[in-house]
Amino acid sequence: MKYLLSFLFLVFITCKTKPVLTSKEILKNSIQKHDPQNQWNFAALNFHIQEPRIGNPIRYSIVKLNNKTGAFELQRNRNTAISSHIIDDNGNASTLLNGNVTNDSLLIKKYRLDPKRNFGYKRFYQTLYGLPMSLKNEQITLHTKVEEVMFNKKNTYKISLEFKEPLFSKDWNLYFSVEDFTIQGIEMVFPEDLLKGDRVLFDDFVKVENLLLVRMHHWYALDNTYAGSDIILKQLN
Numbered sequence: 001m002k003y004l005l006s007f008l009f010l011v012f013i014t015c016k017t018k019p020v021l022t023s024k025e026i027l028k029n030s031i032q033k034h035d036p037q038n039q040w041n042f043a044a045l046n047f048h049i050q051e052p053r054i055g056n057p058i059r060y061s062i063v064k065l066n067n068k069t070g071a072f073e074l075q076r077n078r079n080t081a082i083s084s085h086i087i088d089d090n091g092n093a094s095t096l097l098n099g100n101v102t103n104d105s106l107l108i109k110k111y112r113l114d115p116k117r118n119f120g121y122k123r124f125y126q127t128l129y130g131l132p133m134s135l136k137n138e139q140i141t142l143h144t145k146v147e148e149v150m151f152n153k154k155n156t157y158k159i160s161l162e163f164k165e166p167l168f169s170k171d172w173n174l175y176f177s178v179e180d181f182t183i184q185g186i187e188m189v190f191p192e193d194l195l196k197g198d199r200v201l202f203d204d205f206v207k208v209e210n211l212l213l214v215r216m217h218h219w220y221a222l223d224n225t226y227a228g229s230d231i232i233l234k235q236l237n
Contacts, residue, residue, distance in 0.1 A: 023146050023159040027174075030132045030181040034212045040133035042068045043211060046236040047129075053228035062236065063125050072122040083111045085118045093118040127167060128200075128230070129213060132174070132183050139164035151175040152201045156184050169197060183214065187222070197222045206232055 021029075044066045051059045064073040072087040084096040093115035097107060108114060127134045140161045147158040156175040163170050173187040182205065189197040203216040217230040 021146065021157070023142050023144055026146065026157050026159055026176055026181065027132060027135065027142065030176050030183055031136070033181045034131075034183070035133045035210070037210045039210055040067060040130055041137070043208070044068065045129070045208065048233045048236055050231045050233050051228065054226070063129075065122070065126055065129070067126070067130075072118070072126075074118075074121050074125070078111045081111065083113060085113075085115075085121050087118050087122055123167065128217060131186070131214065132176075133211075135161070138167075148178060149175075151184055154184055155179070182212070189222070195222060198227070199224075206235070208235060 045063065046065075047063050049061045049063055051061055053059060058077075060077050062073075062075040064071070066072070066089075069089040070087070070091060071089050072085075074085040076083050076085075078097075081098055084099070086094050086096070088094075094101070095108075095113040095115050095118070096102075097111060097113060102108065102113065127138065140163055143160040143162070145160065149156060149158045151158065152175075155178040157178060158173055158175055160171065160173050163172070167188075169188040169190055171189050171191055173189060175184045175186070176182065177184055183202060185199065185201045187197060187199045199220045199222055201218045201220065202214045203218060204214075205212050206215040207213075213232075215232045219227040219229065221227060
């Protein structure tokens with residue numbers, strides 16, 4: 001009985017002294033895990049990506065992202081064509097089809113060549129591939145509630161935030177490993193319509209210099225219907 005009471009006392013003390021983390025602390029710890037030397041805002045990425053979708057299983061892209069200069073380029077195969085969506089160091093946007101400027105309105109619509117769209121492409125890739133560091137450059141409201149939940153069969157912290165400028169949706173849930181604070185996935189939700197939204201499961205990581213980036217994003221509807229994936233195949237020079 002004496003030993004049992006001692007054991008229960010130790011369990012009580014351990015549970016009582018377990019730190020209760022805030023959402024801000026969880027996000028900070030995850031950023032430290034993924035970017036220990038605070039390099040994200042100076043990073044230059046150049047990836048070959050496979051992006052299969054249910055309606056388009058053979059889709060590949062090259063993404064060039066220079067966070068220091070602000071330059072961005074997305075090259076994507078469009079059937080037999082290649083479109084290029086470019087933002088230069090000065091913030092000027094342009095598009096090319098097979099290396100040339102086109103004024104054909106039908107081709108511009110078909111291949112989404114309006115240069116104004118480039119800023120949306122850049123924000124998408126910069127935010128998704130830079131998580132969780134990229135959130136520092138977004139105007140967000142971080143909610144205080146923290147939950148410990150199972151997400152993709154892993155023990156995670158769940159926190160929520162609200163974007164001032166929506167990215168797919170205004171409201172996101174984020175999931176972080178309880179064990180090491182690596183980001184495990186996100187949900188883009190619509191509180192006014194609980195059936196609407198996307199769940200993105202993260203799988204595997206790739207090391208780029210001292211950055212730990214998510215290598216695979218698997219997209220699902222909230223009813224678990226698979227929609228597609230974004231997979232880093234390799235880093236280009």
